[in-house]
Amino acid sequence: MARMKFLCDADRCIECNACVTACKNEHEVPWGINRRRVVTIADGKPGERSVSMACMHCTDAPCAAVCPVNCFYTTADGVVLHSKDLCIGCGYCFYACPFGAPQYPKVGNFGSRGKMDKCTYCAGGPEADGSKEEYEKYGANRLAEGKLPLCAEMCSTKSLLAGDGEIIAQIYKERVLKRGYGSGAWGWKTAYRETIES
Amino acid sequence: MSSFARFIRPAIGAWALLLLVMAAPVPSPAQQVNPTASSVNERQLLQEMDRIQGRVSIPDQRSGVLMQPAGREWREFRNVALRWIGGVAVLGMLAVLVIFYLTRGMVRLESGRSGRTIVRFNTFERFVHWMTATCFIILAISGLNITFGRPLLLPLIGFDAFSEWSQWAKFAHNYLSFPFTIGVVLIFLMWIGGNIPNKVDLEWIKRGGGLIGHDHPPARRFNAGQKGIYWIVVIGGGLVAATGYVLMFPFYVTGIEGMQMAQIVHSVVAVLFIAAMLAHIYIGTIGMEGAFEAMGSGEVDVNWAREHHSLWLDQELARTGPNDSQPQPRRAASAAE
Numbered sequence: 001m002a003r004m005k006f007l008c009d010a011d012r013c014i015e016c017n018a019c020v021t022a023c024k025n026e027h028e029v030p031w032g033i034n035r036r037r038v039v040t041i042a043d044g045k046p047g048e049r050s051v052s053m054a055c056m057h058c059t060d061a062p063c064a065a066v067c068p069v070n071c072f073y074t075t076a077d078g079v080v081l082h083s084k085d086l087c088i089g090c091g092y093c094f095y096a097c098p099f100g101a102p103q104y105p106k107v108g109n110f111g112s113r114g115k116m117d118k119c120t121y122c123a124g125g126p127e128a129d130g131s132k133e134e135y136e137k138y139g140a141n142r143l144a145e146g147k148l149p150l151c152a153e154m155c156s157t158k159s160l161l162a163g164d165g166e167i168i169a170q171i172y173k174e175r176v177l178k179r180g181y182g183s184g185a186w187g188w189k190t191a192y193r194e195t196i197e198s
Numbered sequence: 199m200s201s202f203a204r205f206i207r208p209a210i211g212a213w214a215l216l217l218l219v220m221a222a223p224v225p226s227p228a229q230q231v232n233p234t235a236s237s238v239n240e241r242q243l244l245q246e247m248d249r250i251q252g253r254v255s256i257p258d259q260r261s262g263v264l265m266q267p268a269g270r271e272w273r274e275f276r277n278v279a280l281r282w283i284g285g286v287a288v289l290g291m292l293a294v295l296v297i298f299y300l301t302r303g304m305v306r307l308e309s310g311r312s313g314r315t316i317v318r319f320n321t322f323e324r325f326v327h328w329m330t331a332t333c334f335i336i337l338a339i340s341g342l343n344i345t346f347g348r349p350l351l352l353p354l355i356g357f358d359a360f361s362e363w364s365q366w367a368k369f370a371h372n373y374l375s376f377p378f379t380i381g382v383v384l385i386f387l388m389w390i391g392g393n394i395p396n397k398v399d400l401e402w403i404k405r406g407g408g409l410i411g412h413d414h415p416p417a418r419r420f421n422a423g424q425k426g427i428y429w430i431v432v433i434g435g436g437l438v439a440a441t442g443y444v445l446m447f448p449f450y451v452t453g454i455e456g457m458q459m460a461q462i463v464h465s466v467v468a469v470l471f472i473a474a475m476l477a478h479i480y481i482g483t484i485g486m487e488g489a490f491e492a493m494g495s496g497e498v499d500v501n502w503a504r505e506h507h508s509l510w511l512d513q514e515l516a517r518t519g520p521n522d523s524q525p526q527p528r529r530a531a532s533a534a535e
Contacts, residue, residue, distance in 0.1 A: 034258060034261060039263075039264040069352070070357070098265055189240070
């Protein structure tokens with residue numbers, strides 16, 4: 001089985017936010033929640049870079065480790081998913097996540113976070129693949145249809161890559177070799193404890 | 199010929215110089231521009247600060263934090279350190295209490311019951327105590343569930359049942375924090391008068407507080423041990439309340455690092471608090487004869503007061519006299535007094 005990963009080639013990202021919009025639309029993510037966002041570092045200064053970031057589907061995921069009710073699971077593809085039926089909205093995964101991926105809808109009562117929502121790598125949740133329940137809770141399950149995450153699929157500059165970690169790392173390495181530079185695979189050291197040498 | 203050479207040499211020199219000046223700023227194909235030479239670098243940014251932050255164009259400005267690996271240390275605390283601290287504190291205290299009970303047994307009323315009682319805590323004081331105590335027990339159980347439930351309870355009752363219980367426990371934990379906090383504030387105001395440490399406490403501590411041996415060192419309304427409990431409740435309760443609200447209202451006060459710190463303080467203070475309260479519950483129930491009545495009916499036997507709070511009893515008797523309006527069934531038994 002492939003080990004699915006995200007890779008954002010920051011030297012190509014033009015901060016168009018199409019990935020953010022595509023994600024929100026594909027999964028009908030509620031107001032106030034963004035499963036993916038584009039962060040611009042050193043905005044307006046020389047050397048500025050934009051990075052598109054969502055859940056990185058970490059190896060030995062911190063969210064899964066700290067969850068008090070053990071609602072996370074890792075699929076055979078290395079995708080980190082969770083069950084909204086088990087989630088109690090305590091916020092612990094949010095304290096542990098290095099990428100700020102978990103989001104909580106504000107439910108009416110003060111102090112009570114709703115069920116956590118995060119990027120599913122377009123792979124839905126524990127419900128039957130492609131079912132109505134799955135779509136309502138987690139959004140579309142593109143992986144089950146043999147498609148890759150929509151954010152990466154529709155990235156206009158092909159900055160955001162999704163797919164088998166080894167293949168996207170190879171694509172990135174070739175790019176770096178050809179153009180002669182690369183600012184590295186952002187977040188890989190933290191998420192997968194490895195870097196792509198360029 | 200030489201005059202021609204003299205004429206042409208500066209001309210060649212001028213041309214050569216011009217070519218040189220023009221050639222300099224044009225990059226040769228070998229010297230390609232490297233845009234990442236000056237660009238931001240992940241490793242460098244993480245070394246400078248423990249997180250990488252930037253600008254986002256979506257309304258949620260907090261999502262501008264791109265990366266924050268500090269969560270890994272917090273994870274280590276929560277999954278390893280806290281379980282050790284909590285386990286040792288709570289189980290250690292239980293073990294100490296069991297051993298103490300088996301060796302020392304219940305602290306008896308040495309002079310027996312007099313049958314006469316004196317008011318120790320009025321209705322309002324008891325109401326505040328039990329409101330705080332009830333909240334504390336529920337908060338403690340639901341809090342311990344967050345730390346110890348997954349390894350201990352989840353395997354026993356399964357995912358669905360454990361999740362359902364934890365959901366209710368979380369609601370209880372959040373909502374009961376309010377009456378608990380009010381209780382802590384009232385306890386602080388209500389009993390501050392009797393809980394300022396003084397010389398009597400030093401004497402009490404020196405004589406082992408009557409826990410060791412069968413001594414009864416003098417004490418006012420609150421002895422040094424009770425003053426300790428009072429300050430644990432006020433300071434510990436204040437800390438868990440303050441840090442708890444930081445966690446309950448994310449981003450109102452601090453960001454993620456602040457919430458990680460708040461969780462560390464909240465959980466460590468809470469497990470120590472629980473350990474201290476176990477000792478408090480012990481001495482207030484099976485640990486000492488006649489102690490529970492103080493918070494039960496609010497009236498203690500005069501002999502109990504004489505043994506444990508002699509200075510307070512003298513003060514009260516001088517002021518009001520014993521409570522003679524109560525039925526006195528055991529007066530005969532203590533006729534020797």
